[in-house]
Amino acid sequence: MKTENTIDRGRPRNADIDAAVMKSALKLLRKIGFRRLTLDAVAESVGVGKMAIYRRWPNKAAVVMDAFLTLIGPESQFPSAASAIISLKLQMRLQAKLFAGDYGKLIKALLGESQFDEELAEAFRNRWLIPRREMTLDVLKAAVDQGDLRADLDLDTVIDMLYGPFYYRLQLGIGTLDSSFSDQVWSAAITGFRASGS
Amino acid sequence: MKTENTIDRGRPRNADIDAAVMKSALKLLRKIGFRRLTLDAVAESVGVGKMAIYRRWPNKAAVVMDAFLTLIGPESQFPSAASAIISLKLQMRLQAKLFAGDYGKLIKALLGESQFDEELAEAFRNRWLIPRREMTLDVLKAAVDQGDLRADLDLDTVIDMLYGPFYYRLQLGIGTLDSSFSDQVWSAAITGFRASGS
């Protein structure tokens, strides 16, 4: 996707720096939070000039976002299960667990910062949100095929109802995020959207 | 609530300043957003010293939050209707409309900032969220009494499922916030939580 049509000239960027910066950023992020995290501190801890960072990312938020997405990329796949809705249920439990832990803090911070930075928001949407929605969409379609959900649903709205409550509790700081909660949301949704006549 | 046990001495505060500051803050907020809004700018535009502001509010976020709450306070009441669930449906439509407009931007900013400022988050919870949840709770209880919702529900979770999707779409910047969306969420929830046997 990132096709550079220019030939590679000059000293190539040191890929280790990318990784080291993101790692350090995540570490500091967990320790002191987004606001108090400074790129000066990151640069110093990595033993790198600030320019090496600003050459790669436009600002602090972008660094952290990239770090987060790189870290979390492979996780939160849908578990395989007997039926699509069971797979969904299990995945929602994982999400609850994820949100309740350290990742939750990261998401809080990044989503918060995204409210003020459209680029960041876009990165969050494109690299975190949409891929996960796509996966969910596939599962929901399977559930429709399997006769567990009605065929006339707006599946986007279904997704919003399934996952909205997670973000809500995470951001608003109200209620708990555990599998009990997750299961309630799931079962209510499944009941509400169940294939009629069942 | 704000019981001052000291006798009022000295020059009393000029109440006009409170209003003017909040008004100016809201105006700037809409124009340039929370981040780029400075209290210096507010103070100057009002023709007031910064101290006059900091005497009234502890920080920038508090000013904006107060402005927001003062502005929005009377709105978003539950409309009266034939049944509780219909009243709920109408209120959700109002909420969708609210979130889609200028208020949505304010909420975005304040909720975003709340991720980094616990005091702000608390103010948001106590002065915006909880009052509205209480109202919703009453309506839901009425709906239970009226036989439209099962009696064994965790109503807090019900609220999360009803309103979570709104915040989700607002914060994530995905999808639209209109009465069609609102109605879908409502009807799915009502179906999912309907009194059994109906």
Add this chain to the structure above:
Amino acid sequence: MKTENTIDRGRPRNADIDAAVMKSALKLLRKIGFRRLTLDAVAESVGVGKMAIYRRWPNKAAVVMDAFLTLIGPESQFPSAASAIISLKLQMRLQAKLFAGDYGKLIKALLGESQFDEELAEAFRNRWLIPRREMTLDVLKAAVDQGDLRADLDLDTVIDMLYGPFYYRLQLGIGTLDSSFSDQVWSAAITGFRASGS
């Protein structure tokens, strides 16, 4: 001359800071030189924010120039003597001594920096050079009246010939700056410019 027609409003500047900054600047200047002197270091050593400095002076050079001029202001007066040319001779010895010491370093740096900063150059001219030239001019006029110098001289050029060699040796780093040198310059000039017919 510095008549401010605006009424004094707001918190007045703390005059101690002016003095402390200049003092610290001079101290650091002597220790590490102009180039390696940073206003960050000055600010920190004084326990002052950088803004407090930038509010008073536009840049590093201005701080140092001001410090220098404040420090040196009262010095290098013409000593009284039997005749004008003797007073001149004594003053030139003082100047040689001045240039050979710490002040010489300051002047080197400031004059060097002035080559790149016209404002600075102007300050140097107006607050250091011209006052001293005026004094010298008076002495030279007296010497003319006393019959020790011809009356048809361009006294500005005389001054250049008297003091040019000092700056030359200071800036070029060639030769020594002592009273022997000073006396040679003086006697050659006096001989060259002596009233004719002697």
Add this chain to the structure above:
Amino acid sequence: MKTENTIDRGRPRNADIDAAVMKSALKLLRKIGFRRLTLDAVAESVGVGKMAIYRRWPNKAAVVMDAFLTLIGPESQFPSAASAIISLKLQMRLQAKLFAGDYGKLIKALLGESQFDEELAEAFRNRWLIPRREMTLDVLKAAVDQGDLRADLDLDTVIDMLYGPFYYRLQLGIGTLDSSFSDQVWSAAITGFRASGS
């Protein structure tokens, strides 16, 4: 001086680069001055890597100094004349003209920068100043031989008195640099240092 005892191996340096770099450096120097001149800019304008420059000169100042000296090298020789002091007079006029023009600016900048950079100062002394002083010294000795100057003079000081005023006016930005000024300095000096009894 720069005797390399290693056999020439590998690709030979491209001699065109030396000239092109110095030319570009001079051009930029005139346009934006020493301070704002960057070797990055020079390298780019010449279409050369920075290393090609740093392989040839140790730093920015050296490049510019070299450019200046290469440019100015052949000029400002002593014109031949009937007597040594007349030759001196003519040369001083040339110097005045030189200082008043573009070369003056270069010298201003280089001498200014020399106040902060000992290497540069040394280059300036060794490659500009001293050669010219040597030439002047020869002329002054001839003048002594020809009976126009006393034999007991410290000729170094004589040189300082002859040329100091030029640098003084150049650096301090006071007075004009023309042949009238030059002649005044010359005649005063000649008179002051004339062989006694003449």
Add this chain to the structure above:
DNA sequence: GGCTAAGCGAGACGGTACGTCTAGTCTTGGG
């Protein structure tokens, strides 16, 4: 009517991070 306490406009203050800039060095692939 004078006293006292607090409010007020203005703006200085310490602190802190920002993102930019440049010097001089290093590292690619290729000649």
Add this chain to the structure above:
DNA sequence: CCCAAGACTAGACGTACCGTCTCGCTTAGCC
């Protein structure tokens, strides 16, 4: 070994804004 390109470290720069403090002045209520 040279070259073009450009990444790299180091570190100062000048700006911005926060929340606090201080000045001279004003405005109330209390004695």
